[in-house]
Amino acid sequence: MKNLRLFIFCMMCAAFTLYSCTNNERKTDFPTKSSVYGLASIVNLNTDTTSIYLGDFFPDIAVIDSVQCSLNFSSSFDKKNAKLILWSKSKEIPALSELKVFVKHTSYSILLKKSGKIKKTVYFNPQKKKYSKIQIAGEFNNWNPTSSNFVFENGKWRKDLFLDQGTYQYQLVVDEKWILDPANPDSSDNNIGGYNSLLKVYNFSAGTPPYLYTNSFKNERINIGNINADSLFVLWQNFRLAAKFINKSDSFCNITIPEEANKMERSFIRVFSCNKKGCSNDLLIPLKFGKVINEATALTRKDLEAQVMYFLMVDRFMNKDSANDKPIKDPDVSAKANYMGGDFSGIISKIRDGYFSDLGINSLWISPVNLNPDKAYREYPEPHRKFSGYHGYWPISSTKVDYRFGTDLELLNLVRDAHRYGINVILDYVANHVHENHPLYKQHPEWVTALVLPDGRKNIRLWEEQRLTTWFDTFLPTLDFSKPEVVETMTDSALYWIKTYNIDGFRHDATKHIPENYWRRLTQKIKNDITIPYNKNFYQIGETYGSRELTGSYVNSGELDAQFDFNLFFDMRSVLLNNNESFAKLQNSITSSLDYYGYHNLMGNITGNHDMARFISYASGALSSKEDDKEAGWKRNIGVKDPVGYKKLSMFTALVMTLPGIPVLYYGDEFGMPGAGDPDNRRMMKFTKLDSYEVETKNIAKKLIKLRRNLIPLIYGDYLAIPANVDKNIYKTKDIFVFARCYFDKIAIVILNKNSSVEKIKFKIPVRYDKLKLLLKSNFENRFDLKGDEITISLEGNAFEIITN
Secondary structure (H helix, E strand, C coil): CHHHHHHHHHHHHHHHHHHHHHHHHHCCCCCCCCCCCCCCCCEECCCCEEEEEHHHCCCCHHHCCEEECCCCEEEEEECCCCEEEEEECCCCCCCEEEEEEEECCEEEEEEEECCCCEEEEEEECCCCCCCCCEEEEEHHHCCCHHHCECEEECCEEEEEEEECCEEEEEEEEECCEEECCCCCCCEEECCCCCEEEEEEECCCCCCCCCEEEEEEEECCEEEEEEECCCEEEEEECCEECCHHHEEECCCEEEEECCHHHHHCCCEEEEEEEEECCEECCCEEEEEECCEECCCHHHCCCCCHHHCCEEEECHHHCCCCCHHHCCCCCCCCCCHHHCCCCCCHHHHHHHHHCCHHHHHCCCEEEECCCECCCCCCEECCCCCCCEECCCCCCCCCCCCCECCCCCCHHHHHHHHHHHHHCCCEEEEEECCCECCCCCHHHHHCHHHECCCECCCCCECECCCCCCCCCCECECCECEECCCCHHHHHHHHHHHHHHHHHHCCCEEEECCHHHCCHHHHHHHHHHHHHHHHHHHCCCCEEEECCCCCHHHHHHCECCCCECEEECHHHHHHHHHHHHCCCCCHHHHHHHHHHHHHHHCCCCCCEEECCCCCCCCHHHHHCCCCCCCCCHHHHHHHCCCCCCCCHHHHHHHHHHHHHHHCCCEEEEECCCCCCCCCCCCCHHHCCCCCCCCCHHHHHHHHHHHHHHHHHHHCCHHHHCEEEECCECCCCCHHHHCCEEEEEEEECCEEEEEEEECCCCCEEEEEECCHHHCCCCCCCEECCCCCEEEECCEEEEEECCCEEEEEEC
16 A cells, blocks of 8 residues: 555656646746737848838837847947848848847847849840830839839840849830830730730749648647758747757657747747748748637637728718718719718618628728818819719818718717627728818928929829829829828828727728838837737738839838738739630749748738729620720720629639638629729629629629638648649640648648630649548539549639638
8 A cells, every 4th residue: 555655656746747847848938028019020131231120020119128130140220210230241141040139138039031132134135226225114113114224235235133033024115115025035915905025033043942831739739841941930929939849850840839828819830941942931820828729710800810801982882871962063073973872871781781791701991981072173184084082082181081971970880880790990091192172281281292393294193203202183282201290190190090980900092102101100109009008900901003022011010011912913813814824824923922921911812993993894805905994984884795704703702712811802893793994893882683693603702701711721821832734734734723721631722724614623632631531522512533642623614613621
């Protein structure tokens, strides 16, 4: 009996010791309150010097004790602006490195990504002709030739470009005349009835970049696959985990979740890696009180990655209160350019009757609601048509609600009801300009940029040449944000909407036309006044038409969470609409976006918006890319010419709902509402009398949104392109696209066929699922065969399937 008691005592001691060791393994000295709010964004290094504003990451820069970076860099510090300036001491800096910021002996980690720019030289042979100036304009310089002049030497014109890997459309500008590059046989459809030359930039150095994937998890342990990685960076929140938390082997890595994660309802494990070839994909693993989230049911509207957004124009959605119907009384204003009566009451009624919930929407982006003028104005471009301010983008007040939409109380009730139904409200905010009747302009005419340029030209709609100063129209003065008082006034106005109406985010109009000092100040105020004191996620998404480099320059911890990915949108549209385009173009575009914005970005993937003709009008043949889409809407009724347009629209929606990023559905796209360019693409929303094609299209959209909301691989999964029909030549596979979103043992495989005829498609499931007994099913009634690791499926023309487990 004595020996038995001694044995039990020893076993208890051993168990206690094991428990203590396990707990000690998970203990850290991380502070209970982080000095950084949210997840610190990666800093993309320039090829020469890079400025890092520490205030972007640390709202209170006074807490910073010191900064330490790799020996590969030299640095200086600008105390006044809390700006760290880095430059490389070596040509061979790693693809990823770490900047450590110390606060009371705690090290916060900010990752630095080496520039991947490659030198690419473009030549122009004058063929013995004389030219005074040769320039180049393309996606890489936002189609602005003035910044890219060639030099003439040895009988040829030459321009050295430094570009990231990818393909870029461009043209040469020869003595002001735009032409295709005569020395380059590669070209691409420009979506407006013509072609552009195509510049291909690739790094052909030896080796394969690393690849990471989520393999398995159990309790506080996570196992990830790690292929070809030389360096691994594992972070919990913004703290790089020490060696005791990481157990690496050649192809796997075991990660121990730190004990501090148990105290937080939502935190993240983030994993990055690199080798000499470049960076891997990144992993983002959500935790709930220290446990890996493996089901989408654990997510809420506060999880920004789980958003499915719906964009509606207030005036064009639902008219519920005729008492506030006040169209502009002017015979020169067409009905389609006037107020149609949509209001807050209409939106509230659709929230309450479950329209958005039934569709699966959990985030509403609504057009600007600030007061607009009571008269119409002629637009500057010919034929100088008159428009009202029904759209909300001509503010005569930056804080008053437009009475034609409803009252302050109704807007407040709209937000409250949306929250009650689990829906975020994202408000469109206009900061770039005001209307000439705005008190700000009347009281401070010196607060705007010059309308007339030094050379006598009017500074109107010079989008690229005068990006930060150009006016949108003669009656819409652009604010001069080089003046601190302008920045303070407009950021205070933005804050008013958050504090008064408890909105959940902003869509920012004309983002690229506003300098970064404004965005930094706005985000600083939002952090200090809203997100930190109330622990409230606030989503900011911008609108920038331009290169990925320009677009991405505004997306970081100190400015915006995201922008709309227009480059990806235009490539998706081009590939689905043009028979001669290959899905390879889309894959290249997806890769470029993931490289620029990350594999778990919050960028907006749109089905369309209020500035572009409706996709279905192109897809059905009712509208041609060779015509002026706006004029077409004035001259004839644009409908749906060929029902195949509905199938193509569903394919487009399938892509938007399954690719990394935030899906954004433009109102009416759920059933295929047609429309030419603005304002024809802003028709009054239709809720009844849908025909059979529209009903089917809407049902498909609902099913796709349901999959997006319910399948965690479509939210937090990594992206993997899958080769299909590898035994056939490239031309025969250009209409087939297969990719997977993978998250631990869960997978969603997306298959598309844009050919007009049936295609038999074969592909292999990702190797990591080889040994798992996957119970796969199709979600759109297409039968498939699984033999070993190979799937065979036949898809009708212009069709898709999503296979899940």
